[in-house]
Amino acid sequence: xxxxxxxQLRSGDPVLFAELVRDHHRALIALTVPIVGISEAExxxxxxxxxxxxxxxxxxGKSAIRxxxxxxxxxxxxxxxxxxxxxxxxxxxxxxxxxxxxSLAQRFTGQGQWQHPPALWHLDSPESLLTGEQLxxxxxxxxxxxxxxxxxxxxMRDASGLSFDEICSELTVSSANARVLxxxxxxxxxxxxxxxxETGEC
Amino acid sequence: MLKCRDVVxxxxxxxxxxxxxRQLLAIKMHLLMCSHCRRYVRQLRALLRAIPFMYKxxxxxxxxxxxxxxxxxxxxxP
Numbered sequence: 001x002x003x004x005x006x007x008q009l010r011s012g013d014p015v016l017f018a019e020l021v022r023d024h025h026r027a028l029i030a031l032t033v034p035i036v037g038i039s040e041a042e043x044x045x046x047x048x049x050x051x052x053x054x055x056x057x058x059x060x061g062k063s064a065i066r067x068x069x070x071x072x073x074x075x076x077x078x079x080x081x082x083x084x085x086x087x088x089x090x091x092x093x094x095x096x097x098x099x100x101x102x103s104l105a106q107r108f109t110g111q112g113q114w115q116h117p118p119a120l121w122h123l124d125s126p127e128s129l130l131t132g133e134q135l136x137x138x139x140x141x142x143x144x145x146x147x148x149x150x151x152x153x154x155x156m157r158d159a160s161g162l163s164f165d166e167i168c169s170e171l172t173v174s175s176a177n178a179r180v181l182x183x184x185x186x187x188x189x190x191x192x193x194x195x196x197x198e199t200g201e202c
Numbered sequence: 203m204l205k206c207r208d209v210v211x212x213x214x215x216x217x218x219x220x221x222x223x224r225q226l227l228a229i230k231m232h233l234l235m236c237s238h239c240r241r242y243v244r245q246l247r248a249l250l251r252a253i254p255f256m257y258k259x260x261x262x263x264x265x266x267x268x269x270x271x272x273x274x275x276x277x278x279x280p
Contacts, residue, residue: 014269021268025260049268050275066254104210112205117238121245129252139256158253164218183214190249 010057017053024066025049027159028073030143034152035077035088044080048073063161070160074170090171091149102187118190119198129193138202142192146185153178154185204232209239213246 009016028048032041051072059068081088107116123129130139143151152171156162168175196202209232215221216229233240
């Protein structure tokens with residue numbers, strides 16, 4: 001974020017803050033759904049925005065704004081669970097051999113060479129890769145069907161940019177398991193995009 | 203010698219900068235020789251950059267709802 005804009009935002013400019021809400025609200029909802037469930041995510045994120053507005057003056061700009069907002073939203077979600085006397089049951093279950101079952105497993109020969117290598121993707125910009133109308137719908141379906149634990153780590157790490165240390169401490173999960181879950185989530189996404197880029201369908 | 207399957211299994215670590223010298227050397231040697239794996243790593247990197255942008259922007263109604271909530275706590279303005 002540019003320095004001028006950041007300074008304006010820190011001073012509490014409501015127009016810029018509304019722009020921030022427009023850009024990040026859906027991501028924060030997606031981040032908190034695996035923690036509090038879909039019915040409470042909106043309330044949690046509303047409260048997170050209030051906290052963010054109150055604290056925006058102290059946002060140093062060292063991390064990405066999404067990461068800063070993500071941490072606030074996760075704290076709000078955990079507070080909501082405490083207030084409702086519920087526990088966050090994060091399942092870190094993953095099979096013993098972590099890589100045998102990822103989504104790209106079928107793309108290799110028995111010797112571990114590519115049998116069906118990746119298609120060549122059209123890489124115009126990060127903003128455009130996942131936002132084509134048809135792909136966006138398939139992506140939404142994929143994310144909805146993804147196990148909560150994989151989705152949760154994908155949202156934290158890849159969508160919000162939280163560090164592995166922070167994720168492991170929030171989820172009380174080992175770094176090895178967090179990486180396995182993230183790998184599984186990423187390979188599902190890779191496979192979906194690859195198929196779409198190859199065939200125009202998904 | 204690394205196999206393509208191993209590259210896919212460890213590309214996450216590579217992109218996170220979380221590899222020791224030995225692992226890094228092994229994967230770089232493989233990538234020098236294997237165009238499929240180079241493509242995989244390049245496209246995985248692009249995918250990871252794209253993930254933060256995969257959400258639609260919030261609607262006017264959603265934005266208004268948040269801003270009303272924020273304004274209703276006017277005393278707590280920064």
